[in-house]
Amino acid sequence: MGKKMSNLSNSMEEYLKKLLTLSTAGSIDIRRKELASKFSCVPSQVNYVLETRFTLEKGYLVESKRGGKGFVRIRKIQLPAENILAMFFQDIMAGRINESKVRGLIQRLYESKYISFRESKIMEAALESLKIIKDELLREKLRASLFHEMLLMLVKITL
Amino acid sequence: MGKKMSNLSNSMEEYLKKLLTLSTAGSIDIRRKELASKFSCVPSQVNYVLETRFTLEKGYLVESKRGGKGFVRIRKIQLPAENILAMFFQDIMAGRINESKVRGLIQRLYESKYISFRESKIMEAALESLKIIKDELLREKLRASLFHEMLLMLVKITL
DNA sequence: CCCGGTTTGACCATCTTTGACCTTTACAAG
DNA sequence: CTTGTAAAGGTCAAAGATGGTCAAACCGGG
Numbered sequence: 001m002g003k004k005m006s007n008l009s010n011s012m013e014e015y016l017k018k019l020l021t022l023s024t025a026g027s028i029d030i031r032r033k034e035l036a037s038k039f040s041c042v043p044s045q046v047n048y049v050l051e052t053r054f055t056l057e058k059g060y061l062v063e064s065k066r067g068g069k070g071f072v073r074i075r076k077i078q079l080p081a082e083n084i085l086a087m088f089f090q091d092i093m094a095g096r097i098n099e100s101k102v103r104g105l106i107q108r109l110y111e112s113k114y115i116s117f118r119e120s121k122i123m124e125a126a127l128e129s130l131k132i133i134k135d136e137l138l139r140e141k142l143r144a145s146l147f148h149e150m151l152l153m154l155v156k157i158t159l
Numbered sequence: 160m161g162k163k164m165s166n167l168s169n170s171m172e173e174y175l176k177k178l179l180t181l182s183t184a185g186s187i188d189i190r191r192k193e194l195a196s197k198f199s200c201v202p203s204q205v206n207y208v209l210e211t212r213f214t215l216e217k218g219y220l221v222e223s224k225r226g227g228k229g230f231v232r233i234r235k236i237q238l239p240a241e242n243i244l245a246m247f248f249q250d251i252m253a254g255r256i257n258e259s260k261v262r263g264l265i266q267r268l269y270e271s272k273y274i275s276f277r278e279s280k281i282m283e284a285a286l287e288s289l290k291i292i293k294d295e296l297l298r299e300k301l302r303a304s305l306f307h308e309m310l311l312m313l314v315k316i317t318l
Numbered sequence: 319c320c321c322g323g324t325t326t327g328a329c330c331a332t333c334t335t336t337g338a339c340c341t342t343t344a345c346a347a348g
Numbered sequence: 349c350t351t352g353t354a355a356a357g358g359t360c361a362a363a364g365a366t367g368g369t370c371a372a373a374c375c376g377g378g
Contacts, residue, residue, distance in 0.1 A: 007228035009334065032357055042336055047358070052333085067343025070356035118316055122278060125312035126285045129304040142301075146288040153284035157277055168324065191367055201326050206368065211323085226333025229366040 012039055012046070013053040020076055027075040032064075035072075046072070057104040059111055084108045085151060092151065095144040102127055102147060115154065123150060171198055171205070172212040179235050186234040191223075194231075205231070220314060236314060256303050261286055264306070274313065282309060 054060035213219035
């Protein structure tokens with residue numbers, strides 16, 4: 001099994017995901033300070049975990065409120081499968097789609113069961129291969145082309 | 160000839176292979192610095208050993224993570240689908256593999272049931288996307304990179 | 319002497335942890 | 349209302365913890 005090294009951030013991530021799993025509403029509210037205290041760390045560590053593990057790209061939405069009765073709310077988002085492709089189609093056709101958007105796209109297609117886990121990984125690998133390109137502009141163009149072709153193919157074979 | 164010299168690299172190689180043998184999971188996690196310290200050498204020596212003795216062609220997969228609680232993981236793998244992957248790894252690693260070879264590779268991976276029809280189509284689409292590159296040399300390099308990453312991913316997710 | 323494999327070290331990249339300082343909000347006192 | 353303040357949470361940059369790269373130096377055999 002791919003067991004993760006247990007540093008503080010990983011532990012906190014696991015803990016929060018566990019809570020999310022247990023919650024029927026698919027969302028949890030926490031107190032930043034309390035959580036930090038529970039893990040014996042500074043409060044800003046919580047932000048670090050949220051920023052690196054609970055991003056939109058990874059399918060989470062984080063909201064918060066300061067002051068008295070403040071909170072941090074983490075929600076697992078479920079996007080409508082049918083609209084995902086359309087959402088990104090514009091960017092891709094325009095040849096302008098950044099890496100983080102693409103990763104989000106792959107993630108969402110997988111979550112919506114449009115592609116399998118293996119397929120998502122193959123697409124990620126393809127994305128990864130572009131890293132050898134130095135020229136940022138060319139890389140952007142290729143990224144768009146790559147996903148244009150792959151998505152088109154998916155549409156074709158799904159008919 | 161025939162007998163290996165017992166230099167540092169060989170000793171470290173043996174040590175790591177011993178550990179791998181003893182591990183039930185077929186994978187070990189080490190700390191680069193610790194290992195180097197154990198062998199009284201600089202950390203980069205570890206990389207040298209990994210690069211020369213634990214390559215994919217030799218049946219090993221190395222992953223790592225930097226930062227706090229980082230690690231270097233070495234996994235023993237069995238190159239699946241007989242030698243289909245192995246046959247192409249040489250060319251791919253060397254960054255030289257032409258389009259027809261790649262298409263042949265995809266076809267064989269599919270026929271040997273190593274990848275699904277959909278997966279083969281996604282890979283073909285990725286290959287297709289490279290057509291927008293004018294520079295023949297760059298295209299060749301990217302094609303190799305693309306399949307290097309995708310095959311590596313296949314190996315990883317098949318464990 | 320030359321060559322390939324080996325050994326080292328300086329410098330780099332990435333991920334995590336911590337802390338000082340900042341902003342927002344609820345609420346009670348005036 | 350207005351304002352003061354305590355109670356949240358947010359930002360950012362530095363420090364710490366690992367691993368990665370690359371090229372020069374080293375070294376033993378042919």
